[in-house]
Amino acid sequence: MKEARINNGLSQNDVATILHISRQAVSKWERGVVYPDLDNLIKLSDIYKISVDDLLRENNEGLKSRIEENNTEIKDSLEKSKRVNTQFYQNNIEGLMLIAISILSTLIPPLGLVIPAYVIWRNTKYNSLYKTIMFVSVIAILVSALSCYAIISDNWIHPANTTVYRIK
Structure with missing residues (x-):
């Protein structure tokens, strides 16, 4: 994501302003600490002028593991809520x-x-x-x-x- 941002000549602040989020959120996405939700992912692909698949390809393994963790957390939360x-x-x-x-x-x-x-x-x-x-x-x-x-x-x-x- 960082590479795509730099290739488009944008700073983290520019991306954060466009998406109406904090600069720290963009930084966390680029470092792989957290991942953007689907809406922001689509907006990022539009901003960077690349497909969502290409945008995620470099972090594909990390994203898969994070998605699995999120799914497990969601299931646990639903069970606890029930x-x-x-x-x-x-x-x-x-x-x-x-x-x-x-x-x-x-x-x-x-x-x-x-x-x-x-x-x-x-x-x-x-x-x-x-x-x-x-x-x-x-x-x-x-x-x-x-x-x-x-x-x-x-x-x-x-x-x-x-x-x-x-x-x-």
Whole structure:
């Protein structure tokens, strides 16, 4: 690339200005540290008035290895992204399920004291709904405690003195 640039009487600054990139990028391309993307490669071939094949021929082996490295990095990144997305989706589903369990446990007051405590223990900071789950669980425990108190109070502490009359 350097030879083609010099043959056309251009400096690195000239090429950088034409391509709207930094001079350092041109320098890195010429040293083989990095390679231009396809768009810039086509523009370079137009600027230097040579084919893309001729432009790359001198660095063909380095380019092939760099392309292979890039392809491997892309595959690794995609795989990692899939794992992260799957984990995020699973955390959201788990969070929604924990909220639902806490809310439903208030329907049976004694269980409403135990199940939300389990939900709080099961909840992790990595869950996207972490604070919401904590809040809902604490409210569920309070509601269940109030319900349990009402049941115990009505049946054993202050039983109602209801008289049933039979109509004859």
